[in-house]
Amino acid sequence: MSLPRLTIIGSGCAGLSLARAIGQDKKAEIALITDKPATDRSEHIWGFWHMPWLDDAAGQATHKWHKWRFMSDDISVIHHSDEHPYHMLSSTQWLSYCTAQSGTKETISPITDTAVKDDIGKDTPQAPYFDSRPKPAPEGALLQHFLGQMLKTSQPVFDPSIATLMDFRCDQSQGLHFIYLLPTAPDTALIESTLFTDTPLQDAFYEEAIKRYMTQNYPGIAYDVTRTEKGIIPLADCRDTKAPNHAIGARGGALRPSSGYAFTFIQKQVAEIIAHHDKTGTWRATSPLSARDLWMDKVFLRVLSKHPTTSARLFMRLAKALTGTEFACFMSGTARWPLIAKIIFAMPKLTFISAALAVIAKGGRA
Ligand SMILES: Cc1cc2nc3c(=O)[nH]c(=O)nc-3n(C[C@H](O)[C@H](O)[C@H](O)COP(=O)(O)OP(=O)(O)OC[C@H]3O[C@@H](n4cnc5c(N)ncnc54)[C@H](O)[C@@H]3O)c2cc1C
Known part of the structure; x- marks a missing residue:
């Protein structure tokens, strides 16, 4: 029996991570279209804290640390976590692993917005697609x-x-x-x-x-x-708000604005896409970051841009207030309300209240 066809635009972290997950379970025949081969990308590392959706990536990682530290002129904070060690993964290794698991080959063809609208995006259940072409950062970000x-x-x-x-x-x-x-x-x-x-x-x-x-x-x-x-x-919200159900990776809101971490959120988004397909038989992407975390990030970024000289102290305060496991959860978007309250309590109140009011006054923009 032939498999249904699914188009993925872009063979970067999000495109290939999704192609891998689909290929592993043979859920669809993938058309992977990109403007340049994944093998042309220079190697770098991805760092992430181990979370339940990262077992496959953790298995490919070259190193992990159960301890990490933060240092400034006057203090040093050491975190330890048994459950959520920090991992280092080579981008080249991950992308070639994903390529092998996907069972597909890239087609090299730059895709324009018009092509998505008129051709790929003739969105019928028979022709679903995901788009990972990065959107430009907002001006002044x-x-x-x-x-x-x-x-x-x-x-x-x-x-x-x-x-x-x-x-x-x-x-x-x-x-x-x-x-x-x-x-x-x-x-x-x-x-x-x-x-x-x-x-x-x-x-x-x-x-x-x-x-x-x-x-x-x-x-x-x-x-x-x-x-x-x-x-x-x-360090900004770079989501495609016009076709959010098709957008993956940084385009699909998987880049955390306050930290630049994307790998963990991309893998979480991929896991959610697969879970949604298993449940409904349809393909749909959702943003892996909660509205609450995005709002907090905007306030935090506002503080960073208005108080650059004291920002190092904020990071040290945050590190000092949390355990390693709490820090890993917060950075990976799994913090529950009691932890959020602990973070809010650790931050300088007036600075953050005035930043929050400024974000509200600007209609939610940092
Ligand atoms: C050096 C470096 C280190 C990093 N370290 C970390 C880290 O430690 N931890 C972490 O979480 N994040 C890290 N990041 C950030 C993270 O790697 C990126 O945000 C992430 O790769 C975004 O993945 P993506 O798939 O959304 O975009 P990309 O990986 O940029 O993929 C986009 C894809 O779209 C393709 N494309 C673009 N235009 C077109 C077009 N017109 N037609 C067809 N295809 C197109 C591109 O060729 C590419 O294949 C790092 C980034 C860099 C550069």
Whole structure:
């Protein structure tokens, strides 16, 4: 018996993660259309906390940490979680695993909005489709921009049992800036210089920040850079509001505006699409982020853009107020109301109330 046909536009994280899940259960014959092959994308890592919908991804991850820390000039906070370790997954490895599991091949053909409307999107139950072409970030959006280097040191200096998620002991002259360090062996680590501002910088800025961090924290240690990755992620709501049931990935609201984390939400969205199909026999995408979390993110982003110089303290306060498991749940969108109340209680009240009022006054925009 031939399988029903389903079109997926885009072979990035969302397109291929969905194609994998459909291919694994042989639910449909997939037409995967994209503007450039997945193999042309440069390798980077995806970080995520293990959650129930991430078993497949966790199985492909190369490293995990049950402990992670946050550091500033005056304090250091260490989190530990048995249930929700932080994982590191290579994008190349995940995309090729998904390709193999999907049982399909990409067709290279840039798709326009008109083609979606007039051709692919002649939406009948016989011709369903999902669209992951990214939407441009709204003008003036805060950006997460970063450059990371995979380092191999001449001597064992790193502790591979603990990841550093945010270390604010670096140059704050250009706005909120932190170092992210994932040690995978005593002599190997991914180190990234990351900023949350509205303007990306020249590579030299991030490279110098990494160099200075290494000199200050590991004096006299020589190292080679074995790989570089960089990115710019909009810290904003980039959803397609016109065809939300067809939109997946960042286009489908799976990018968390306050953190730039998308991988976990994409996998959650994929799991929800499959569950919906199992239940109803129809294909439909929903946003994996709750309206409550999106609202809180808008307020948080408003605070970050209005108070860049004190934002590091906010992250440290948040880290200090929560346990590792609570932090992982909050970052992965599974926080229940008591945890949300704990977070609200930990934040400076006046700053957040005035940001919330400003968001309300702007009709829900950050
Ligand atoms: C270097 C880097 C590191 C990151 N690290 C993390 C992390 O640690 N954790 C995390 O959660 N997130 C991370 N992210 C963010 C996350 O990777 C992205 O937000 C996520 O990949 C979005 O997936 P997507 O499928 O929505 O979009 P994409 O992966 O961008 O896929 C979009 C697809 O659409 C295709 N396409 C575009 N235009 C057209 C067109 N006109 N016609 C046909 N196809 C088209 C593209 O070629 C691509 O295949 C990182 C991003 C980068 C760049």
